Amino acid sequence: MAQHAMSPVDAAWYHIDGPANPAVVNALVTTRKPLDFERVKAVFDRRLARFGRFRQRVVEPALGMPRWEDVDDFEIGHHMHHLALPAPGDEAALRALAADLASAPLPGGRPLWQAYVIDGVGEGGALVMRYHHCIGDGQAMMTVAASLFDTSPGRRSLPLTDTDPPPAPPPGLLATAFDLVTHPQRVAQAAAQLVDGGRVLVQDLLKPRDPDSPFKGEFGTPQRVAWSKPVAVDELKAIGWPFGAKVNDVLVSALAGALRSYLAHRGVAVAHTTLRAMVPVNLRPPERAQALGNEFGLVILDLPLGERDAVRRVALAKARMDALKRSTEPLAMEWLFDLFGRGPKAVEDLAQTMFGSKASLVLTNVAGPRQPLYLAGAAIERMVFWVPHPGDEMGLGVSFMSYRGQVQLGVIADARLVPDPEAIAAAFDAEVATLARRYARAAEQREALRQRSLPKPVAAARTAAASRHRRAT
Numbered sequence: 001m002a003q004h005a006m007s008p009v010d011a012a013w014y015h016i017d018g019p020a021n022p023a024v025v026n027a028l029v030t031t032r033k034p035l036d037f038e039r040v041k042a043v044f045d046r047r048l049a050r051f052g053r054f055r056q057r058v059v060e061p062a063l064g065m066p067r068w069e070d071v072d073d074f075e076i077g078h079h080m081h082h083l084a085l086p087a088p089g090d091e092a093a094l095r096a097l098a099a100d101l102a103s104a105p106l107p108g109g110r111p112l113w114q115a116y117v118i119d120g121v122g123e124g125g126a127l128v129m130r131y132h133h134c135i136g137d138g139q140a141m142m143t144v145a146a147s148l149f150d151t152s153p154g155r156r157s158l159p160l161t162d163t164d165p166p167p168a169p170p171p172g173l174l175a176t177a178f179d180l181v182t183h184p185q186r187v188a189q190a191a192a193q194l195v196d197g198g199r200v201l202v203q204d205l206l207k208p209r210d211p212d213s214p215f216k217g218e219f220g221t222p223q224r225v226a227w228s229k230p231v232a233v234d235e236l237k238a239i240g241w242p243f244g245a246k247v248n249d250v251l252v253s254a255l256a257g258a259l260r261s262y263l264a265h266r267g268v269a270v271a272h273t274t275l276r277a278m279v280p281v282n283l284r285p286p287e288r289a290q291a292l293g294n295e296f297g298l299v300i301l302d303l304p305l306g307e308r309d310a311v312r313r314v315a316l317a318k319a320r321m322d323a324l325k326r327s328t329e330p331l332a333m334e335w336l337f338d339l340f341g342r343g344p345k346a347v348e349d350l351a352q353t354m355f356g357s358k359a360s361l362v363l364t365n366v367a368g369p370r371q372p373l374y375l376a377g378a379a380i381e382r383m384v385f386w387v388p389h390p391g392d393e394m395g396l397g398v399s400f401m402s403y404r405g406q407v408q409l410g411v412i413a414d415a416r417l418v419p420d421p422e423a424i425a426a427a428f429d430a431e432v433a434t435l436a437r438r439y440a441r442a443a444e445q446r447e448a449l450r451q452r453s454l455p456k457p458v459a460a461a462r463t464a465a466a467s468r469h470r471r472a473t
Contacts, residue, residue: 003059004052004068006134008341009294009334011065014058014134015345016352018391020219023133025141026102026412027385028126028227030094031378035125037082037117039376044115045076047147053135053292057111065342071111078110085120094121095225095422101128102223102386102412127375133388136292138366139282143290149373149380207300207358210276214266215360215395219414226422227384228409229429233402236432239439245318248365251400251407253317254435255363256303257310258427265423275305277363278356278394281330294337297330300358310434349391356393363387365400372404386412396421 006014016023048054056068085093097118106112112132119125136144210216233247240250260270277300284295301324304316340348364387373380382403387410389397395417399410409428411421418424 001072002070004056004070006058006066006068007293008065008338010134010341012337012341012348013294014066014132015341015348016133016390018219020221021388021390021392021414022105023388023390024102024106024130025133025385025388026098026225027129027141027383028094028098029129029375029380030121030126030382031124031375032381033124033378034119035117035127035378036376037080040115040117040127041076041080043148043376044080048144050147051144051292054111054113057109058134074111078107079114081114081116083116083118085118085126087120089120089122094118094126095227098128099223099225099415101130102225103221103415106130106132124381125378133294133390137280137282137284137294137296138364138385139284139289139296140292140294142366142368143292145369145373149369149375150377151371151373153374153377153379207276209357210360211273213263213268213273213275213360214417215275215413216393217395217414217417219392219395220416222415224413224415224419224421225386226411226425228425230382230406230408231429231432233405233407235436236407239432239435240314240318242439243314243318245314246321247407248400249318249321250314250435251365251409252301252321252363253304253310253314254428254431255398255409256305256307256313256317257431257434258424259303260305261427261430262424263305271306271308273305275303275361276359277301277303277361277398278359279324279362280364281324283330283334295334297332297334299324299327299329299333300355301363310431311438314435352391353393356391359394361394361396361398362389363398366402368401368403370402370405382408384408384410386410388412389414398424 013023052070053068055074056070058066059069060066083097085097087093101116106114112135114130116128117125118128131141135141236247236250240246243249245253256275259275263273263275264270279299279301280296281299282296284291288295302320304313304320307313307316336351340351366385368383380403383401385399385401387397387399389395389412395414397412400407401410409425411424413421413424
């Protein structure tokens with residue numbers, strides 16, 4: 001069977017599995033009507049064929065890095081499963097089933113993915129897809145989603161085959177070095193980035209461990225999952241506008257408030273502790289936008305947990321996110337993954353423990369499709385995913401995903417440490433509602449000040465018009 005090289009960064013993600021926490025991404029799609037299992041299975045069989053990784057397993061040679069190996073007798077039935085949601089078929093039952101699936105290891109000796117079509121989800125259906133992070137990052141999997149999902153209910157399956165050319169792998173350290181030799185003008189810039197990146201990594205290593213909390217401890221295999229209510233992207237933009245804050249800044253602020261509330265309920269002195277998140281940063285260049293694999297760095301973000309006021313948390317989140325955007329830390333972390341991916345797992349485990357101890361959770365955000373999508377003719381109602389929290393230091397994974405102009409929070413946690421992640425999701429919903437109310441009051445106050453600055457006849461006319469509009473709506 002033919003074998004193919006695995007990039008060092010993908011090898012690092014393959015080896016990052018902890019004893020109880022593998023690096024497996026779990027995603028959920030719900031549909032407004034039941035899914036036809038055989039039709040979904042046919043869509044997956046045809047459309048995933050263009051991505052070789054979904055028909056390749058990972059093999060470990062005696063020496064050297066892991067490799068991808070073609071599975072000549074690949075059978076889609078080994079990866080597609082048909083389940084019925086237990087009664088009463090509500091959201092709690094779906095959470096429980098998704099958690100059970102997320103707790104199971106992927107079968108060995110086969111391509112590292114599984115999919116489950118679920119019947120009896122209210123009036124509709126659901127799909128849970130699971131894949132190992134070594135196949136690709138969030139940006140790469142959006143390319144896969146674009147192949148699986150349709151923009152209208154009547155689109156036919158695409159006749160994709162294994163003859164499609166495989167995506168070019170990302171350049172490794174040697175390729176980067178060759179590029180610098182052939183383009184000497186880039187040497188000074190690369191040297192400056194390397195020096196500054198090294199400085200940032202040393203600073204990360206010198207940070208103290210994130211304090212003990214319910215998110216740190218001895219891990220078990222069982223996981224728990226939850227998701228928030230959807231919130232409109234336009235609402236998040238409006239909340240952030242007075243501060244010049246972006247949507248991500250508002251999301252980070254609301255999450256910090258939710259975790260503050262949750263930890264306080266668990267007895268943590270939130271005013272006197274820190275909470276850091278390991279945050280992926282996309283480094284994929286445009287020319288590899290359609291390729292699989294992992295091309296991102298990581299930054300360590302101090303969440304504004306100690307700030308009691310929700311509005312001041314937005315300003316703090318923005319300031320800290322802005323500082324990270326100017327940092328060389330993501331690039332330095334990618335170099336580190338490239339380096340450790342070339343060595344034995346034991347060395348990577350040591351590095352993962354050193355850096356992982358500085359944070360308590362993984363936090364990521366994926367921009368999903370803006371337009372409505374369909375799976376095998378069924379309209380997709382919701383998309384949510386759960387980022388893994390591999391290793392043995394971070395007991396919580398938090399992910400944001402947008403779809404059709406709305407964002408949802410996904411939470412996955414070690415069941416021993418966080419048996420109730422739905423409480424975090426509910427606290428997040430409450431934080432967003434608080435920020436929306438504060439923004440509305442501030443907007444009313446600004447409008448009142450503006451009205452006082454207008455000539456009296458103009459102000460009276462506008463106030464009357466606004467009053468008529470409120471009565472009409």
